[in-house]
Amino acid sequence: MGIETEYGVLSPGRPMANPMLMSSQVVTTYRALVQDGRPGHPPARWDYDDEDPLADARGFHLDRAAAHPSLLTDDPSQPAPSGPASAQVGAAPTGAAEVPATPESLERPETEDYDDPSAANCILTNGARLYVDHAHPEYSSPEVTNPRDAVVWDVAGERVMLAASRHLAQVPGTEIVLYKNNVDGKGASYGTHENYLVDRDLPFATLAELVTAFLVTRQVFTGSGRVGLGQTGDEPGFQLSQRADYIEAEIGLETTLRRPIVNTRDEPHADRTRWRRLHLILGDANHLEVATYLKLGTTSLVLWVLEHLDDLAAVGVPARAELSRLRLADPVPAVRRVSRDLDLTAELDLADGTTATALEIQRRCVDLVERALAALGSDEESDAVVTRWRGVLDRLGADPMSCARDVEWVAKLRLLERLRTRDGLDWDHPRLGALDLQWSDVRPERGIYHRLLSSDAVDRITTEEDVARAVHHPPTDTRAWFRGEVMERYADEVSAASWDSVIFDVAGAASLQRVPMPDPLRGTAQHIGRLLDASPDATALLTGLRGDA
Amino acid sequence: MAGQERINPQNDDRTPDDDAEAPAPAPQAADRDAEVDSLLEEIDEVLESNAESFVRGFVQKGGQ
Numbered sequence: 001m002g003i004e005t006e007y008g009v010l011s012p013g014r015p016m017a018n019p020m021l022m023s024s025q026v027v028t029t030y031r032a033l034v035q036d037g038r039p040g041h042p043p044a045r046w047d048y049d050d051e052d053p054l055a056d057a058r059g060f061h062l063d064r065a066a067a068h069p070s071l072l073t074d075d076p077s078q079p080a081p082s083g084p085a086s087a088q089v090g091a092a093p094t095g096a097a098e099v100p101a102t103p104e105s106l107e108r109p110e111t112e113d114y115d116d117p118s119a120a121n122c123i124l125t126n127g128a129r130l131y132v133d134h135a136h137p138e139y140s141s142p143e144v145t146n147p148r149d150a151v152v153w154d155v156a157g158e159r160v161m162l163a164a165s166r167h168l169a170q171v172p173g174t175e176i177v178l179y180k181n182n183v184d185g186k187g188a189s190y191g192t193h194e195n196y197l198v199d200r201d202l203p204f205a206t207l208a209e210l211v212t213a214f215l216v217t218r219q220v221f222t223g224s225g226r227v228g229l230g231q232t233g234d235e236p237g238f239q240l241s242q243r244a245d246y247i248e249a250e251i252g253l254e255t256t257l258r259r260p261i262v263n264t265r266d267e268p269h270a271d272r273t274r275w276r277r278l279h280l281i282l283g284d285a286n287h288l289e290v291a292t293y294l295k296l297g298t299t300s301l302v303l304w305v306l307e308h309l310d311d312l313a314a315v316g317v318p319a320r321a322e323l324s325r326l327r328l329a330d331p332v333p334a335v336r337r338v339s340r341d342l343d344l345t346a347e348l349d350l351a352d353g354t355t356a357t358a359l360e361i362q363r364r365c366v367d368l369v370e371r372a373l374a375a376l377g378s379d380e381e382s383d384a385v386v387t388r389w390r391g392v393l394d395r396l397g398a399d400p401m402s403c404a405r406d407v408e409w410v411a412k413l414r415l416l417e418r419l420r421t422r423d424g425l426d427w428d429h430p431r432l433g434a435l436d437l438q439w440s441d442v443r444p445e446r447g448i449y450h451r452l453l454s455s456d457a458v459d460r461i462t463t464e465e466d467v468a469r470a471v472h473h474p475p476t477d478t479r480a481w482f483r484g485e486v487m488e489r490y491a492d493e494v495s496a497a498s499w500d501s502v503i504f505d506v507a508g509a510a511s512l513q514r515v516p517m518p519d520p521l522r523g524t525a526q527h528i529g530r531l532l533d534a535s536p537d538a539t540a541l542l543t544g545l546r547g548d549a
Numbered sequence: 550m551a552g553q554e555r556i557n558p559q560n561d562d563r564t565p566d567d568d569a570e571a572p573a574p575a576p577q578a579a580d581r582d583a584e585v586d587s588l589l590e591e592i593d594e595v596l597e598s599n600a601e602s603f604v605r606g607f608v609q610k611g612g613q
Contacts, residue, residue: 006612019610082610135610185604190612255613281613401581415592418585434600435592437607451591457584 006136006190008179019135027120047498057266070256076119106512127480142480147297156470181440182242185233217358225409227436236427244339269499271518287449290406297385327351482523493538
């Protein structure tokens with residue numbers, strides 16, 4: 001699993017500053033910062049060979065010419081523009097590309113690729129990717145195996161952005177402030193996407209049908225809160241979720257327009273015969289660590305249940321039937337309805353003609369997950385997620401305002417309500433909007449979340465030591481370890497990398513060497529650590545890998 | 550984690566407070582208000598002094 005976050009970007013006092021250029025400065029500044037003192041080797045490029053943003057999990061392929069330009073994110077020579085408010089796209093069926101399975105030689109290009117500033121890219125030693133996506137700097141976390149690690153490497157991304165921002169602030173006229181949020185209150189939204197590795201045997205239609213009610217209602221504990229209703233925020237008020245008003249479809253390929261509850265992009269970045277990557281775009285950027293932990297943990301557990309529907313049926317847990325009964329009559333309007341339901345009492349129409357509140361749907365999900373784990377075997381980490389999940393649902397049911405330490409929208413609403421009472425402010429007062437935006441300022445001295453953190457008003461999952469280490473070091477138990485470690489040890493010999501490959505350019509070799517990583521769970525410290533430790537340079541590493549193969 | 554990546558069932562280097570604990574009991578309403586008031590005093594000092602122009606100037610391009 002992993003999280004991609006596009007950050008809001010602002011240059012104080014320079015309202016006309018070009019956001020693509022600013023995003024590029026963030027990336028190139030951080031790149032220069034971490035390469036401090038190293039010789040001027042060209043930075044490793046992103047390898048787009050395995051990217052296919054138009055492959056649809058429903059079994060077809062969006063025709064390139066028919067796709068909206070903002071979806072064409074796999075061609076660095078033509079960066080994708082931002083999405084419009086609305087557009088029409090069509091689809092045409094074609095075949096899917098094969099993923100290479102063995103190490104291979106590549107022709108060395110005659111000339112260096114043109115390094116387009118709007119395609120600025122940095123592969124970090126922690127296995128993450130920092131780059132410009134549309135008009136935002138984006139931190140794509142390394143792959144992790146559990147929700148606690150997801151939090152650690154997500155918060156590490158906040159520190160990466162902070163480091164770039166701090167460095168830029170030292171030069172007069174280049175100050176750039178970064179915000180980990182999803183809306184500007186003028187109509188624009190930018191994403192925080194979650195990715196989950198899912199067994200390919202689970203049919204996509206089943207997954208989408210049975211996961212939707214869970215996704216629509218999880219915002220009761222994952223929402224980060226937003227001042228303003230409607231895409232442009234022109235209606236005064238407060239809602240649970242940043243993204244709810246931008247979700248306009250039940251299912252679909254788009255990410256920049258007509259955003260869906262379940263995204264169908266079928267770009268597994270892994271062996272596509274074994275896995276798919278469920279790409280979720282409806283979630284909020286979270287600062288509260290418990291919110292991120294629960295978002296990834298609960299979603300992962302529900303997906304695990306979906307992967308085991310038959311196993312569960314065999315042991316007397318009718319998961320398919322139970323999830324089927326939770327199907328919503330009309331999921332897209334339900335996203336908004338839940339987001340505006342501050343008392344958590346709104347009844348949602350279910351497809352079977354009954355009704356249920358968001359909390360009731362979540363309780364039925366946690367009950368099911370708990371029985372499924374009991375039947376098929378649980379582990380400590382899964383039990384910990386279930387305990388927190390159930391606990392937060394119980395407390396939200398008793399008194400939502402009692403959850404200010406671990407539910408982000410509650411933490412934000414509590415401050416806003418008290419500010420409104422104290423100063424007699426209506427919901428459209430700019431001080432409330434300012435507090436909402438400043439909530440996500442990554443600078444500890446300015447960010448409102450950071451004020452809560454330093455006052456010990458919110459719960460933490462991580463420690464500062466965990467986060468500081470994760471800024472520079474990869475998780476040890478996924479292929480991100482290999483990606484991060486080769487960037488740390490052999491950066492000058494890495495020509496390009498991607499989620500599922502590293503391309504080496506070794507002096508004296510006749511061709512480039514591409515190491516594919518189609519298995520996200522190989523390339524771990526345990527799997528390959530000794531080989532790396534025994535390899536003083538990339539030549540030795542490649543020789544060792546060939547011996548392995 | 551019984552997620553899609555079932556490879557990390559035992560992770561003994563976690564600190565004890567990583568796992569779900571019973572959260573601290575919710576304080577009484579009056580205590581809560583006092584706590585929020587003191588947070589707000591701190592926030593008053595960092596909140597943009599010209600909130601209106603800050604909010605108006607916060608303009609982003611759409612992303613994913």
